[in-house]
Amino acid sequence: xxxxxxxxxxxxxxxxxxxxxxxxxxxxxxxxxxxxxxxxxxxxxxxxxxxxxxxxxxxxxxxxxxxxxxxxxxxxxxxxxxxxxxxxxxxxxxxxxxxxxxxxxxxxxxxxxxxxxxxxxxxxxxxxxxxxxxxxxxxxxxxxxxxxxxxxxxxxxxxxxxxxxxxxxxxxxxxxxxxxxxxxxxxxxxxxxxxxxxxxxxxxxxxxxxxxxxxxxxxxxxxxxxxxxxxxxxxxxxxxxxxxxxxxxxxxxxxxxxxxxxxxxxxxxxxxxxxxxxxxxxxxxxxxxxxxxxxxxxxxxxxxxxxxxxxxxxxxxxxxxxxxxxxxxxxx
Amino acid sequence: xxxxxxxxxxxxxxxxxxxxxxxxxxxxxxxxxxxxxxxxxxxxxxxxxxxxxxxxxxxxxxxxxxxxxxxxxxxxxxxxxxxxxxxxxxxxxxxxxxxxxxxxxxxxxxxxxxxxxxxxxxxxxxxxxxxxxxxxxxxxxxxxxxxxxxxxxxxxxxxxxxxxxxxxxxxxxxxxxxxxxxxxxxxxxxxxxxxxxxxxxxxxxxxxxxxxxxxxxxxxxxxxxxxxxxxxxxxxxxxxxxxxxxxxxxxxxxxxxxxxxxxxxxxxxxxxxxxxxxxxxxxxxxxxxxxxxxxxxxxxxxxxxxxxxxxxxxxxxxxxxxxxxxxxxxxx
DNA sequence: ATGAAAGCGCTAACAC
DNA sequence: GTGTTAGCGCTTTCAT
Numbered sequence: 230x231x232x233x234x235x236x237x238x239x240x241x242x243x244x245x246x247x248x249x250x251x252x253x254x255x256x257x258x259x260x261x262x263x264x265x266x267x268x269x270x271x272x273x274x275x276x277x278x279x280x281x282x283x284x285x286x287x288x289x290x291x292x293x294x295x296x297x298x299x300x301x302x303x304x305x306x307x308x309x310x311x312x313x314x315x316x317x318x319x320x321x322x323x324x325x326x327x328x329x330x331x332x333x334x335x336x337x338x339x340x341x342x343x344x345x346x347x348x349x350x351x352x353x354x355x356x357x358x359x360x361x362x363x364x365x366x367x368x369x370x371x372x373x374x375x376x377x378x379x380x381x382x383x384x385x386x387x388x389x390x391x392x393x394x395x396x397x398x399x400x401x402x403x404x405x406x407x408x409x410x411x412x413x414x415x416x417x418x419x420x421x422x423x424x425x426x427x428x429x430x431x432x433x434x435x436x437x438x439x440x441x442x443x444x445x446x447x448x449x450x451x452x453x454x455x456x457x458x459x460x461x462x463x464x465x466x467x468x469x470x471x472x473x474x475x476x477x478x479x480x481x482x483x484x485x486x487x488x489x490x491x492x493x494x495x496x497x498x499x500x501x502x503x504x505x506x507x508x509x510x511x512x513x514x515x516x517x518x519x520x521x522x523x524x525x526x527x528x529x530x531x532x533x534x535x536x537x538x539x540x541x542x543x544x545x546x547x548x549x550x551x552x553x554x555x556x557x558x559x560x561x
Numbered sequence: 562x563x564x565x566x567x568x569x570x571x572x573x574x575x576x577x578x579x580x581x582x583x584x585x586x587x588x589x590x591x592x593x594x595x596x597x598x599x600x601x602x603x604x605x606x607x608x609x610x611x612x613x614x615x616x617x618x619x620x621x622x623x624x625x626x627x628x629x630x631x632x633x634x635x636x637x638x639x640x641x642x643x644x645x646x647x648x649x650x651x652x653x654x655x656x657x658x659x660x661x662x663x664x665x666x667x668x669x670x671x672x673x674x675x676x677x678x679x680x681x682x683x684x685x686x687x688x689x690x691x692x693x694x695x696x697x698x699x700x701x702x703x704x705x706x707x708x709x710x711x712x713x714x715x716x717x718x719x720x721x722x723x724x725x726x727x728x729x730x731x732x733x734x735x736x737x738x739x740x741x742x743x744x745x746x747x748x749x750x751x752x753x754x755x756x757x758x759x760x761x762x763x764x765x766x767x768x769x770x771x772x773x774x775x776x777x778x779x780x781x782x783x784x785x786x787x788x789x790x791x792x793x794x795x796x797x798x799x800x801x802x803x804x805x806x807x808x809x810x811x812x813x814x815x816x817x818x819x820x821x822x823x824x825x826x827x828x829x830x831x832x833x834x835x836x837x838x839x840x841x842x843x844x845x846x847x848x849x850x851x852x853x854x855x856x857x858x859x860x861x862x863x864x865x866x867x868x869x870x871x872x873x874x875x876x877x878x879x880x881x882x883x884x885x886x887x888x889x890x891x892x893x
Numbered sequence: 894a895t896g897a898a899a900g901c902g903c904t905a906a907c908a909c
Numbered sequence: 910g911t912g913t914t915a916g917c918g919c920t921t922t923c924a925t
Contacts, residue, residue, distance in 0.1 A: 235703050237902055248912045261910060283679040284620050285902035289917050295659070303648060306838065309641030316635060320673075325680075327659050328648055341652075347615040348657075365612045371567050377771055384909065412708070487842050505636065505838055510687045510819050512844030569918055580896045585920065593894060615920035621901050 236277040245273035256281055287349070294324045296533055297345030297542075299338055300354040301379075303330035307503065307522055308356065311378065314526030315354060322534050324351065335359030336543075346373055354534040357382045357423075363457055374536035374543050378529045380423040381547070388536070389547040390529045394424050397518035397552030398431030399438070401500045402476050404516070404554060406439040410474040410498060414447040414465050416458050416486055417478035428478050447472050458485025466495050477501035487511070504555070511558030520552045568609040577605035619681070626656045626864055627803035631670055631675030631709075633688040635662035638690065638725035639835065639854055643710065646858030647686060650663055654725070656683065656867050667691030672808055678705055684865040689714045689755075702841070706868035706875050710756040710861045713879070717809070721859045721879040726756050726834075728761030729850040729884030730769075733832045734808050736848070738771040742806040742830060746779040746797050748790050757782075759836055760810050779804050790817025798827050803889060843890025854886045 238241040238256070242249045247266060255270040273279070279321055287293065291332050296319055300308040308330075316326040316477050327345065331338035338358045344364060345353060352374040355362070362375070363384035371417045382389065420426045430449075436443050446468075449461040458481060465472055466489060475490075477495055479481040485499030491512065504519040528548060536543055563735065566828040570588070574581045579598060586594050587602040599689055605611070628651055632640040632764035638663075659677065670690045674697060675684060684706045687694070692705070695716035701707055707719040714721065737745050752758045761782075768775050778800075781793040790813060797804055798821060807822075809815040815833030823844065824830050836851040860880060869874060 239902080249902095250904085250912060251910090254911085257904085263910065266911080280675070280699070282620075282681065283676075284616060286615050286679050286904070286916090287917095288614075288919085289902080289904045290619050291904095291917075303645035304642075306638050306641065309638070309645055310636075312644070312660065313635035313641055313662065316662060320661055321792065325659055325661060325676075327657055328644065329652055329657060330645070330648060344615075344657075345614070346612050349614065349616045398897055483841060484842065491842065491844075505771075506814065507837055507839045510816065510844075511839075512823075512843060516662075554729050571918080581919085582896055582921095583894090589920090595894065598895080615919055617901090618920070619901095620903085621918080621920045623901075623920095759904085 230251045233546065235282075236279045237282070238279075239272065241273045241279050242269050244277055245269045262288045266499075281456075291521055293351035293537075294350050295348070296324055296326055296352050296354065296530070296537075297342070297348075297350040298326055298328045298354045299341050299345070300328065301333050301338075301358050302331045303305070303328065306506075308545035310522045311526035314479065314523040315530040318527045324534065326530075331356075331358045338347035339364055342401055342537065352376070354378050354533055355382060356380060362387075362410070371530070372540065374533055376529045376533045376536075376543070378525070387543045387546050388532050388545065390525060390532065391547060391549055392424070392525065393549045393552050394427035394519050395431035395434065396410070397502060397520070397554075398428040398476070399435045400416050400517050400552070401502070401516065402410050402432040402435035403438065404474065404497060405474045405500060406435060406441065411445060412447060412472040412474070414472035414475040414497075415443070415478070416452055416461055416475060416482040417448070417450045418482065419451045425478055432476055452478075452482055452485070455481045455485035455488065458482040459488040460485075461500065462486045466490070466493065466497070471495075472497060474498040474500070480505045481505050483515070483517075487515070500554075504557070507556040514559030515557045516557050517554050517557050519555045520550050525550050532542070567614075568611045569614070570611075572609055573602065573605045573611050576609055577601045577826065583771075594644060595696035625681050625683035625783055625869075627680070627682045628656055628684045628686065628862070628869075629674070629680075629682040630658055630660045630686045631673050631677070631688065632660065632662045633665050633670075634764070638838070642854045643858035643861070645837045646855040650859045651866065654749060656866065658862075660775065663690045665690050669697055675700075678858060679767065683869045684708070686710050686861050686865055687714060688712060694719075700876070702835070703786040704872065706865055708861045708865045708868075708875075710857070717763050718877050719875045720862065720864050722857060723881055724743070724852050724857065724879045725884050726741040727763035727766065727832060729834060729852070729886075730760040730808070730810075731767045732884070732886050733834070733850050734767035734849065735765040735770065735805045737808065737832060740830070741822045743773070744776060744802065744804040744806070746794070746804035746807040746829075747781065748784055748793055748807060748814040749782045749811070750782070750785055750814065757810050764808055770890035784810075784814055784817065787813045787817035787820065792817075792822040794818045794821035798822070798825065798829070803827070804829060806830040806832070811835050812837045815849075819847070832886075836889070840889040846891030847888050847889045849889050850884050852882050857882050 238252045242252045263397045315391045320328045329341040333356050355558045357380045361384050362382045377389040418425045452458045480503035500516040502518045504517045570584045572585045635855040651658050662674040667690050678700045686708045689712045691714050694714045703718045707722040750757045784790045812835035834850045836849045
């Protein structure tokens, strides 16, 4: 073995008295290697404590068995669950997942995505923060497929995996309207966020289908935190003509609304988008527009791995993960 | 540019009419490069759409700016939060994080950890599943530091970052005893799990400090799911002499216990280890032994990156993340 | 301040 | 079935 560092295939070959190529064949489980040779090589490997250098291998072979996941916000448990689901699928197919978070910063997204490309990932899953992904065009052209997750991307051919935001919101608000609710509050984050705009539009579709118009005073947008949602809900409840129901655009809004509603035991039907841990333990009935987060991640990973395997460019197709309206809480 | 594939530094050098080395210097922001040269190179880079190949660079330089995280169970939101915190710290220090999950399978842990080493990660953070990590001894000896997270590892020099399980449990049960509770149930997972054994021992210490003995009939172990915990709690509540308080060893146990307690509105003081999303919305007071999950991940990443930076082997030290007893719920 | 040559550790061609 | 040779794309001497 060379004086410094770990043993290499050359060292193993020397120790086993065979050629470098034979060692490579044994290490990579190639067929057509003589049994005796294999044993001699394996002996030397064990003796020297040899481990294959995957970096060198992938440089030479051009193999790229890593996929990069650029989340928009890893603090959000939903994206972490997605990352976990992706990792599970990827590892099962001989890949691994590298994660990073743009923290909703377009510049960071770009930096991280291009950095992954420099490291020669086999493909990228992106939760878009920027509105233009043409900076990735050269990478896609050179064979790095991209899958957009949760939000659509722009400027490159890529697949997308989205939630059926519109349908979920339409079903939720539709059910409230069907039950006779007329004063339905809406607590939403900014409409600049794709999912929020979609959910709002779905809710409006439900009003239209019921032949009704939403009361603009009951719709509050730009709520980014549970606290903001709680304060908005408090104001609505304190008004002279409070809502009888509320539709919350994401789980932060739902949490905030409940923080306002529960202490005063207000009679408001609560429906929210996004399920959350422990929702079943809530002290009152809450309806949730739920979807299979694991499916979202697994689907994105599967599509990406298929693209990598087939070496074909993305066709720009969009897959929607369905939602369903479920009952939570109310058991206490 | 060569016929196939992406442009390389050689292509850029030819296009700019400079040497390969000059290109390398410009790309890597070396000082002492003439302004005119820099411009010519940058021109060629832009024209050819050149991107650095980080795989080739790290093969030659031996740099290793990735850290591997082998979680025991990525479906567990706590480990996902930890991964997110690690990624955040690592990216801030020019590294990236690769994640994988052993799913509590020692063989998988070994396979994943060694696979990361083949890919020449700069270091490993491991949530141990196996009880012997000597399989990593050659890697550690060759300069790959290891940090154990949440559970101690064995057989190699490595740092550890653990929660103060014992102290947290002692404080929680101690407070219940101090309030006069004498029939305190304990719902725990298997004692084979390090954290469970520690939490149980901490609870027993509290009893000892109070000069009391726990009732063995009230201690249920091996509860792996919320459902199992709920059934156990139901049985205890149905018994002739039910407990007046319960200490739950993890958040799954807490959830199960609440699922039993809330519907029947039983008068049982609930204390549980591990905080969870939405715990503040619970319809009754619940005390939680909480800790800063982000700190746990950030600490592990920081220690590992320091080891990598200093090139020094681990000293086998253990850092404890403190716990604190907090009040949750009871606002409704 | 710049360049020429060597080589990181491995796999892909091609011989034999 | 096995060995020889070349070279992946870059960084690192060392020379100029």
